[in-house]
Amino acid sequence: MVRGSATRRWLGTAGFYALAVLFMLPTAFVFYWMLTLSLKPQVEATAFPPSFVRFTVTLAGYREVFTKYPFVLYTWNSLVVATGCTLLGLVVGLPAAYSIARWRQQRLAVVILVARIIPGIAYLIPWYIFFRSLRMVDTYGALILTHLIVGLPIIIWVMISFFEDVPADLADAALIDGCSHFGVFWRIALPLVKPGVVATAILSFVFSWNNFLFSVILAGRSTRTLPIAVYTMISYEEINWGTLAAAATLITLPVLLVALLAQRHIVTGLTFGAVKQ
Amino acid sequence: MRSSFTHRHAPWLFPAPAVALVAVIIVYPIAYTGWMSLHEWFASSLARPRFIGLGNYARILLGDPRFREAVVRTIYFTVLAVAAETVLGVAMALLFNREFWGRGLLRTLAILPMVATPTAIALVFVMMYHPTLGVANYLLTVVGLSGFRWTYSSQTALYAIAVVDVWQWTPLIMLIALAGLASLPREPYEAAHLDGASTWQAFWHITLPLLRPTIVVAILFRAIDALKTFDVIFVMTQGGPANATETINLLLFNQAFSYFNMGYASSMAVALFALVMGASLILIKARRTAAW
Numbered sequence: 001m002v003r004g005s006a007t008r009r010w011l012g013t014a015g016f017y018a019l020a021v022l023f024m025l026p027t028a029f030v031f032y033w034m035l036t037l038s039l040k041p042q043v044e045a046t047a048f049p050p051s052f053v054r055f056t057v058t059l060a061g062y063r064e065v066f067t068k069y070p071f072v073l074y075t076w077n078s079l080v081v082a083t084g085c086t087l088l089g090l091v092v093g094l095p096a097a098y099s100i101a102r103w104r105q106q107r108l109a110v111v112i113l114v115a116r117i118i119p120g121i122a123y124l125i126p127w128y129i130f131f132r133s134l135r136m137v138d139t140y141g142a143l144i145l146t147h148l149i150v151g152l153p154i155i156i157w158v159m160i161s162f163f164e165d166v167p168a169d170l171a172d173a174a175l176i177d178g179c180s181h182f183g184v185f186w187r188i189a190l191p192l193v194k195p196g197v198v199a200t201a202i203l204s205f206v207f208s209w210n211n212f213l214f215s216v217i218l219a220g221r222s223t224r225t226l227p228i229a230v231y232t233m234i235s236y237e238e239i240n241w242g243t244l245a246a247a248a249t250l251i252t253l254p255v256l257l258v259a260l261l262a263q264r265h266i267v268t269g270l271t272f273g274a275v276k277q
Numbered sequence: 278m279r280s281s282f283t284h285r286h287a288p289w290l291f292p293a294p295a296v297a298l299v300a301v302i303i304v305y306p307i308a309y310t311g312w313m314s315l316h317e318w319f320a321s322s323l324a325r326p327r328f329i330g331l332g333n334y335a336r337i338l339l340g341d342p343r344f345r346e347a348v349v350r351t352i353y354f355t356v357l358a359v360a361a362e363t364v365l366g367v368a369m370a371l372l373f374n375r376e377f378w379g380r381g382l383l384r385t386l387a388i389l390p391m392v393a394t395p396t397a398i399a400l401v402f403v404m405m406y407h408p409t410l411g412v413a414n415y416l417l418t419v420v421g422l423s424g425f426r427w428t429y430s431s432q433t434a435l436y437a438i439a440v441v442d443v444w445q446w447t448p449l450i451m452l453i454a455l456a457g458l459a460s461l462p463r464e465p466y467e468a469a470h471l472d473g474a475s476t477w478q479a480f481w482h483i484t485l486p487l488l489r490p491t492i493v494v495a496i497l498f499r500a501i502d503a504l505k506t507f508d509v510i511f512v513m514t515q516g517g518p519a520n521a522t523e524t525i526n527l528l529l530f531n532q533a534f535s536y537f538n539m540g541y542a543s544s545m546a547v548a549l550f551a552l553v554m555g556a557s558l559i560l561i562k563a564r565r566t567a568a569w
Binding site: 019026027130227244 | 284287288291292294295298299302306307310313320365369372373379383384385386388389390391392393395398400401402403404405410412415444448449452453495501505507508511512526529530533539543546547549550553554557
């Protein structure tokens, strides 16, 4: 009897892990396939039936990405835009989030929320007309400003939920001691929400790095970012799958690694603080 | 020393830079798009915008079958993808709502598709979907099924793209549902257990009703973004083949940036916004009204 129930428990556990693997296999497989394709020589990348485990490992795809395309420039562009967007977003967004949390400025919060709902393309048409007449298409400024449309609302909303956790008594006590509001924000609130700032910065960086819609129109030859570069590679009828997979890996690996640092806050960021983990 | 002026006005000085920035990068362009939607203007010509009132709206609503098809397609794609994500995501959350070895690994793995660059993911799927060389069809033949033409056929293209969306976003619903499950009270289950309720009854009468607000939030966020899907479709099919994947976003992008028909495209942008807003309001109402 006892042995029977032990067997059943063991079967239950085995069944659970079998289901778990079944559910998570597609997630893992796409990344595995991207990585292995990028390491295969062309003959094996397009071989049918494809090889899953045994293949010749080569870095030819990666070499080609850097020699045939100005990939260093694209990476630099992506870095500049994502960093610029994140820094500007933090400088402007942190005091706003603090203020919304401390003085309960709900109307401001709603405006920011609506900005999240509006389709990006509704911003793109005026921005394109605007930047074209200012001759600002293909500048970092145009990209950073438009990426902020996505980045700033995320920074503000996620930071509101962090600032709300700062005890109001702490701020009041400091005010009585003669501290200015800015002093309270800078010396008391900000140090307390430092983990939140790091997570938010990472989120904003990732969103800017991944942005395609704004960059495909507003980036030109000299400011082309990585997602656009990959897109143009497909349109050039690049048939070397190893090269394409290498480019895909190079683009997405940095964000995957960076995102792992903030993984507890990713869902909070994606749901605008509606779901806290 | 604190100056009394800045001290008294801190509540609006703090958000002032953000408000100014939001006004410039968000409010102004939206107003401009609304205004532009009342004009006929080709950005490629030298002619100035011509005011035509609601002419563009009359055209998209009554005279443009391609737009109507795009609206239906957008809604169909969203319902299809989000429904699949919800069922799968909630099922996975119920499965994983326990202590087990590898929980951290699962969470990490679930995060990855959501943050991966959509363009790169689309590119990988383009290669996997290749009708003769792709691994997708190979795997289908291994289990005894015949292959598809995926994004290469107008009959399957929209579904093939929905699969990418499901692959990317099911983990989000799972993680949201897991957070919801973790916050459920224990008492109803204990009471149900004492009353001799089965696991299935407990799920149907306790878990699901209690979890419903959380699921609605998850659906809300997914629906908003699925209606606006652009990157993956643009990279994989550009709306083809034979317009089979031309959603509102794709149609409007081409009107604006291939034909430079800015007024007409603006009216479509307003229509898309109305659709997203309408869906959000319905879902928010659904969350509030029912007695959960």
